[in-house]
Amino acid sequence: MSALLPPSERIWGNHPLDKVEGTWIAIALVWCLFMFFMMPYWHVFGKQNYAGEAYRTTPAVYSAKVEKMVEAHTVRKETALDIPVVRPPAGSDVYLAGRLWSWYPALELEKDQTYRLHISSLDWQHGFSLQPINVNAQVVPGYEMVLTITPDKSGEYTIICNEFCGALHHTMMGKIYVVDR
Amino acid sequence: MSELFRTCPRSGLVFHKAAESLIKFNAVTAVVFLAVGGVLGLLVVMTRWPAVHLLSADLFYQVLTGHGIIMLLVWIIFFEMAVLYFCSSTLLRCRLATPRFAWLGYVLMLGGAAITGVAILQGGSSVMMTSYVPMPAAPHFYLGLILFAVGALIGCFVFLGTLVVAKNERTYEGSIPLVTFGALTACIIAIFTIASGAIILIPTFLWSVGYISNIDPLMYRVIWWAMGHSSQQINVAAHVSVWYAIAAIVFGARPMSERVSRGAFLLYILFLQLASAHHILVDPGVGTEWKIFNTSYAMYLAVLASMVHGLTVPGSIEVAQREKGYTNGMFEWLRKAPWGNPVFSGMFISLVGFGFLGGITGVVMGTEQINLIIHNTIYVPGHFHPTVVLGTTLAFMALCYFLVPVLFRRELFLPGLAKWQTYLFGGGTALMSLFMMGAGTLGVARRHWDMAFSGAPFSFEFGGAAYMMMGLTGIFGVISVIGGAAFVIVIVGTILLGKKIEDKSEYSTARPAVLPMAPPAPANTGTGFIAPGTFALAVVFLATFVVYYFLNWMYLSSVWPMK
Amino acid sequence: MAEPVQRNTNEQEQPVPVLQQILDNPFLLLFLGVVMPTVFYILWGVMEIVTIPMAN
Ligand code: HEM
Ligand SMILES: [Cu+2]
Numbered sequence: 001m002s003a004l005l006p007p008s009e010r011i012w013g014n015h016p017l018d019k020v021e022g023t024w025i026a027i028a029l030v031w032c033l034f035m036f037f038m039m040p041y042w043h044v045f046g047k048q049n050y051a052g053e054a055y056r057t058t059p060a061v062y063s064a065k066v067e068k069m070v071e072a073h074t075v076r077k078e079t080a081l082d083i084p085v086v087r088p089p090a091g092s093d094v095y096l097a098g099r100l101w102s103w104y105p106a107l108e109l110e111k112d113q114t115y116r117l118h119i120s121s122l123d124w125q126h127g128f129s130l131q132p133i134n135v136n137a138q139v140v141p142g143y144e145m146v147l148t149i150t151p152d153k154s155g156e157y158t159i160i161c162n163e164f165c166g167a168l169h170h171t172m173m174g175k176i177y178v179v180d181r
Numbered sequence: 182m183s184e185l186f187r188t189c190p191r192s193g194l195v196f197h198k199a200a201e202s203l204i205k206f207n208a209v210t211a212v213v214f215l216a217v218g219g220v221l222g223l224l225v226v227m228t229r230w231p232a233v234h235l236l237s238a239d240l241f242y243q244v245l246t247g248h249g250i251i252m253l254l255v256w257i258i259f260f261e262m263a264v265l266y267f268c269s270s271t272l273l274r275c276r277l278a279t280p281r282f283a284w285l286g287y288v289l290m291l292g293g294a295a296i297t298g299v300a301i302l303q304g305g306s307s308v309m310m311t312s313y314v315p316m317p318a319a320p321h322f323y324l325g326l327i328l329f330a331v332g333a334l335i336g337c338f339v340f341l342g343t344l345v346v347a348k349n350e351r352t353y354e355g356s357i358p359l360v361t362f363g364a365l366t367a368c369i370i371a372i373f374t375i376a377s378g379a380i381i382l383i384p385t386f387l388w389s390v391g392y393i394s395n396i397d398p399l400m401y402r403v404i405w406w407a408m409g410h411s412s413q414q415i416n417v418a419a420h421v422s423v424w425y426a427i428a429a430i431v432f433g434a435r436p437m438s439e440r441v442s443r444g445a446f447l448l449y450i451l452f453l454q455l456a457s458a459h460h461i462l463v464d465p466g467v468g469t470e471w472k473i474f475n476t477s478y479a480m481y482l483a484v485l486a487s488m489v490h491g492l493t494v495p496g497s498i499e500v501a502q503r504e505k506g507y508t509n510g511m512f513e514w515l516r517k518a519p520w521g522n523p524v525f526s527g528m529f530i531s532l533v534g535f536g537f538l539g540g541i542t543g544v545v546m547g548t549e550q551i552n553l554i555i556h557n558t559i560y561v562p563g564h565f566h567p568t569v570v571l572g573t574t575l576a577f578m579a580l581c582y583f584l585v586p587v588l589f590r591r592e593l594f595l596p597g598l599a600k601w602q603t604y605l606f607g608g609g610t611a612l613m614s615l616f617m618m619g620a621g622t623l624g625v626a627r628r629h630w631d632m633a634f635s636g637a638p639f640s641f642e643f644g645g646a647a648y649m650m651m652g653l654t655g656i657f658g659v660i661s662v663i664g665g666a667a668f669v670i671v672i673v674g675t676i677l678l679g680k681k682i683e684d685k686s687e688y689s690t691a692r693p694a695v696l697p698m699a700p701p702a703p704a705n706t707g708t709g710f711i712a713p714g715t716f717a718l719a720v721v722f723l724a725t726f727v728v729y730y731f732l733n734w735m736y737l738s739s740v741w742p743m744k
Numbered sequence: 745m746a747e748p749v750q751r752n753t754n755e756q757e758q759p760v761p762v763l764q765q766i767l768d769n770p771f772l773l774l775f776l777g778v779v780m781p782t783v784f785y786i787l788w789g790v791m792e793i794v795t796i797p798m799a800n
Binding site: 341344356357362365366369370372373376377380397399400403404407411440443444447450451452454455457458461465466467468471474475479 | 763764766767768770771773774776777778780781782784785786788789790792793796
């Protein structure tokens with residue numbers, strides 16, 4: 001029962017490595033290093049990254065930016081709640097707000113155009129979760145995240161909330177329509 | 182002051198009376214909380230099962246908060262206190278340092294758990310165990326957690342104190358046993374965990390009573406997870422120690438190499454806690470270098486350590502079995518293992534489940550970019566149930582099947598049920614988790630009452646596959662709960678109704694004999710691998726890992742380009 | 745390091761390897777185990793957050 005007893009010799013710190021262990025450690029180390037370098041590699045050569053662009057803000061300031069965009073670019077209203085659908089110019093800054101319990105406003109984007117999508121919360125934390133492609137990000141009040149996106153397939157996308165935010169969390173929903181030019 | 186010790190004639194373990202009572206109380210309290218958490222788990226999973234959808238939304242979130250806290254904190258940490266006292270006092274044949282403080286720690290933990298429990302029951306604190314600000318909970322929700330943590334910290338210091346006493350009073354020869362060393366690793370991680378908890382929960386408590394006007398939510402997340410994730414690393418260190426202990430208890434296995442196993446624990450001490458960054462990978466602002474360095478435990482060195490333990494634990498069993506003559510082929514040692522002994526089967530399912538399901542998925546989802554397609558989906562609980570339920574909980578259950586009869590001097594109650602329990606619980610949990618992961622890959626959210634989004638202004642429907650997976654999650658979740666209930670029945674039955682073992686094991690004031698060093702290992706005469714079967718299994722593991730890793734990169738590369 | 749008391753069996757006269765000295769010292773390990781994550785995870789992380797620029 002020697003894992004329950006002191007090592008069988010006083011000096012064990014220089015025991016030679018067993019062959020099985022040595023081989024395995026070498027293989028595992030190579031794999032570990034590979035996985036490590038995969039991340040910086042993908043930042044350089046991969047297409048799906050979040051490079052960390054973000055700003056400090058406040059709900060009031062952020063909300064004003066959202067409203068300004070809504071006023072300038074609303075193309076129609078949807079649902080019984082008259083939720084504005086905003087079609088910002090290609091390449092522009094787009095402001096999306098998470099709040100209890102909606103994603104505001106709905107967006108209409110052009111396929112294969114690049115947008116700077118800003119996301120922030122006006123109250124509690126929320127979870128930006130874009131379906132069906134399942135892209136997720138944490139939305140934190142007081143911080144404005146900028147995700148530069150290039151929607152490459154047209155269709156109707158849904159934003160759900162996947163950070164618990166109270167009783168009606170499950171009704172928190174928004175839309176991004178990606179349309180062909 | 183004369184200390185009372187007894188030697189257990191069946192196991193040869195030497196119990197210090199004060200430590201023995203503390204081990205019993207902490208372990209039994211833990212099991213009681215496991216039972217409560219299990220009932221809550223049943224309610225949770227029956228609500229996430231779309232065809233059943235048991236609870237209302239409010240009640241679901243309340244119950245889920247309770248399930249998370251009771252399972253992850255209360256059950257596990259109470260049991261870990263028992264493990265710490267066992268690995269210090271009992272294994273070192275040493276009196277426990279300051280038993281009164283240990284009792285104070287116990288009372289604080291119990292009181293703290295009760296206070297937080299009341300806060301959750303009152304309904305104003307359904308904030309999930311993470312209690313992300315600025316969503317408020319009642320002040321006593323945080324206060325209870327703080328008291329609980331202080332109690333656990335006292336337990337850690339009692340453990341360290343006992344190591345000092347054992348060294349000064351020379352109760353053992355040479356270095357401390359490997360299992361005690363693993364417990365030391367857990368204790369060190371626990372101290373960092375609790376310190377981080379204090380840094381964030383005390384201000385949050387003050388915020389909730391109005392003394393502080395604002396807690397930065399991003400700061401909260403980073404520091405809260407220094408506690409929240411590190412506490413999982415306590416569990417890893419603790420259950421790996423339990424694996425080594427059980428390999429020794431059941432097979433008389435000795436570590437393949439003290440240097441390698443302890444070196445691997447050292448890597449845990451240095452790097453494991455950095456992985457708290459797993460939770461911050463898609464947070465705004467925190468830089469890429471910080472994310473990559475921390476999420477990878479500084480180049481995956483702690484993953485390397487786990488891969489080493491994953492080899493050396495079964496490897497040491499293989500060596501021990503081969504010495505007993507099970508030498509045919511690659512796997513006779515494994516086929517002829519005592520599969521009907523729940524101490525072994527629980528430990529082995531824990532090892533395999535933790536490695537294949539918990540470990541691989543954890544590393545994959547902890548890859549910075551891959552986290553984009555996994556964060557906060559139900560894949561996340563699908564990943565951590567294999568770690569914390571299969572890995573930690575099942576390993577602790579297996580240890581209980583050995584320790585409870587020894588401590589309470591009673592035969593196991595319903596041994597036939599115990600024999601099946603590990604398979605039922607392990608299999609149910611494994612399949613539940615797999616289906617949660619499947620559903621998460623399809624986008625189903627965690628902590629979410631209704632995957633049909635009833636009442637939302639727009640509509641969105643998950644496909645049939647997602648519903649089917651959540652249905653299967655429900656079915657296997659119920660099986661898992663039945664397996665958990667079987668454990669509680671066996672353990673509580675043993676304590677209350679088990680046949681008394683009439684052995685001569687009286688307490689005496691005589692100082693126990695010094696713990697001797699292990700007998701020397703026989704010289705390794707062969708030239709080949711001493712554990713070829715284990716090595717083959719390890720290669721299968723690596724292959725699974727590699728395939729699954731690249732599958733996820735492929736999946737990631739199919740979504741919208743973004744930077 | 746002064747070594748006033750020398751024990752006398754053969755085995756004990758061998759120097760203890762550095763790795764073993766580290767592994768046999770719980771309080772050194774405690775120190776390492778607290779400092780590493782405090783520096784790399786917490787302090788560095790807090791620096792990252794406080795240096796996030798204001799939105800304009
Ligand atoms: C006994 C069988 C169990 C079942 C059926 C079960 C079921 C579940 C389910 C379905 C969820 C996800 C709910 C959601 O996010 O919507 C969940 C969450 C969780 N479970 Fe379990 N579980 C069980 C045992 C355990 C055990 C033993 C532990 C810990 C040792 C545990 C810890 C957790 C934690 C920490 C969460 C996350 C809570 C949160 O998101 O705040 N569970 N459980
Ligand atoms: Cu929300």
